[in-house]
Amino acid sequence: MKRSPQDEKQFEIDVRNIARQLWNPKGYSGAVTIDGQERDGIFETDEVVHYIEITTSKSAKKAREDIEKIKKFLPTLAQKYPGKIAKGWWITLFEPTGEQGAYIASAPTNIFHCNYIQFLSKLIDSSEYINLRNKKYFGSARNIADDSTYIPSDEYVPCFLIDSNSNERFYYSKFRDGFIKNPKKCLITGEFGVGKSMFARQLFFDLSLEHKAGRDLAFPVYINLREHAEQKDPDECLTRHAKSIGYPKPYQLIKAWLAGYVNLILDGFDELPPILATRETGRAKEIRKSAMELVRRFISECPQNSGLIVLGRSNFFDSYEDTLSTLHIKKDWNILSIPDFTDAQVAQYLTKKGIKNGIPSWLPRRPLLIGYMIGKNLLLDAEDYNDLDRVSGWKRLIRLVCEREVEQVNLALDVDEMVRIYARIGTKSRSKVDPLGPISLVDCRDAFSEITNVIPEGRALSALLRLPGLVGIDNQKADDASATHIMPGARWFVDETFQAAVSAEDVVLSISDVHNFNHNVFMGMRHYMRDFGLELISSKINESGKGSGFLCSAFSYISQKNNTNPVLIDYVNSIISLNDKSSLPDGIVKELFIPELTFFDSNVDFSGVHFNNCYFENIVISETNIKKLPKFNSCLIEKLETHHKDESFIETVFPACQIEKIEPTYVGYDEYRHYSENNKMLALTSVLDKIFIQSKTGRLDTALKRGITQDQSSYIDRIVEILRKEGYINKVRRRGEIIWVPDIAYTSQVRSILRDPDASTADIVVATQALE
Secondary structure, X not given: OOOOOOOHHHHHHHHHHHHHHHHOOEOOOOOEEEOOEEEOEEEEOOOEEEEEEEEOOOOHHHHHHHHHHXXXXXXXXXHHOOOOEEEEEEEEOOOOOHHHHHHHHOOOOOEEEEXXXXXXXXXXXXXXXXXXXXXXXXXXXXXXOOOOOOOOOOOOOOOEEEEOOOOOEEEHHHHHHHHHHOOOEEEEXXXXXXXXXXXXXXXXXXXXXXXXXXXXXXXXXXXXXHHOOOOOOHHHHHHHHHHHHOOOOHHHHHHHHHOOOXXXXXXXXXXXXXXXXXXXXXXXXXXHHHHOHHHHHHHHHOOOOOOEEEEEEOOOOOOHHHHHHHHOOOOOOEEEEEOOXXXXXXHHHHHHOOOOOOOOOOOOOOHHHHHHHHHOOOOOOOOOHHHOOHHHHHHHHHHHHHHHHHHHOOOOOOHHHHHHHHHHHHHHHOOOOEOOEXXXXXXXXXXXXHHHOOOOOHHHHHHHHOOOOEEOHHHXXXXXXXXXXXXXXXXXXXXXXXXXXXXXXXXXXXXXXXXXXXXXXXXXXXXXXOHHHHHHHHHHHHHHOOHHHHHHXXXXXXXXXXXXXXXXXXXXXXXXXXXXXXXXXXXXXXXOEEEEEEEOOOXXXXXXXXXXXOEEEEEEEOOOOHHHOOEEEOOEEEEEEEOOOOHHHHHHHOOOOEEOOEEOOOOHHHHHOOOOOOHHHHHHHHHHHHHHHHOOOOEEHHHHHOOOOHHHHOOHHHHHHHHHHOOOEEEEEEOOEEEEEEOHHHHHHHHHHHHOHHHOOOHHHHHHHOOO
């Protein structure tokens, strides 16, 4: 419970506890009645006998009575304890009033006065500790403008917290007020970048104000756990912490904590490296348990009435149950989590930073990531939030994630190595039944070793256990739960976007360094890069300045070296995505399972490519020039979508293939205009065809009105606005020009519309038909 100064009995208990810690007295040291009067405390040491009277009163009468009481009793103590000095103490809760001060000033020199804070400072100078602690960084909290540890006082946007037991959602202020009133034991978790350290920092400030104002007798201590690697003992931890901030008497901090005058904040349990020799075990659970030794000791030894807050990443442990068992959390603890920002919190944060626009839909609602975009002026420079390019944004964010991991865990890696480790983990996940996972600790360790040629130990292993974007079983679908019985400690990528954002780097490296890269890492891969991953690859290839020539060379090299390597499909799809004018070199791809391939009217000539004995779930061909298509030899094809109807097409392109079903492909503008006079619908099909089918990386705004009639062109701007509002497309700027980029999640809906535009009842069709 709170050590409230308004409770006189509790105040007396607290003062006596401080006295015991200060003087380590012999024998009984509590209240005692002598000569018919109650004495608040007598404390005998080897050389001194201390006598204290304690009060919360501000009256002059009480000052006169207590000081006179002490004055008369000190000679009695001197006689009872010959050879020892008798000292008197009058301890008040508040600073004395002027009238009280007059009695204190006239007291004998062997009677001393202290208010509570002054008396506590003899045990520990809490004000000095707080002042020194304020000068050091708080966990991972940083100033977004310059990445310094100085953060403006108004930076914090209050977060929500969610109670894991009741699912109650409440604001920071409710938690703070409840903790001040009744300090508890709390475990608070959250994903990377949600603001855990900013939350803890603000709580430290608020608890400090309560203490300095005399409303709470306990004071806060904030420890960055990353600074306490390989420590097991709380006393050692508190000693190192005191020295790290320049507090001159570490033993005082230990005494204050043991006496129950500290509300302790432990930030970053996931940043502690394991203590055991990790070569001895491959089990993630044992490694995590080893790393948590110090935290468990703090939990078990924390005084009953003191507050304790432990913070760290929610993805560090396998599950809720694993968290409680590893940390030895008891049932009376509050288990809380910090979620992403709400839209209202995003707006509040942006307003503080002077940003009038919103944020793009692809950007996670996390203060760290939003702050990063602001710090790089990416939000400030945009005309509106849809101007931000998702591909460029994610490339920056992945690098930010890796920079933070290297810095926070003090890894002996450069950022590029961390990016490649992430990418390799992504590649390994593509060999699973589900491309998101499960990913084992062995997968992560192997990825680290393959990139660095070093087996991860200590801090490196700690970094692998806490990687952002990888989550435990509690965040997965129920039908994935059985996987943890086979693979304890497994992780999954949080979503397909994050998985693609990290995985694309491995494909790019395999292209740019084709002669040295170990392409065998792709063998056994079940899942190929899809739209967003292909956009990332195309963007990085374009940045190299070598364009599709890079890809063509890589395809030629690997198809000759190992034509069953699944990465060849990534190369083919990347060339399709780039759509540069090029001819793919002759090459054979064989004996692969390929979910889908799409060939539209493009600038690429695939006629030299042969797919032999491959299995396809679906092939879509809208390319009108069949001479530019690859050859499919002895392949099994579940479904072929094409507008080519003559038998010679099948005989030429698909010799000896077994095709189970042939369906007409989407109509597209060129065919639809031959039988429709509906200019509104013709304009819609033209826009969808150009943005979703002809180029998956987006089309220039100025290109949308080309190749159509003036009447159809008059609807384009309004149709584009419909598509933007419905989320089908996003506006970005590249080299000063507006480009409309498709949201790949709507690709199947667009294809369905284009198969029969007049029969579609999709919202965008209804809205288009309603245009005047």
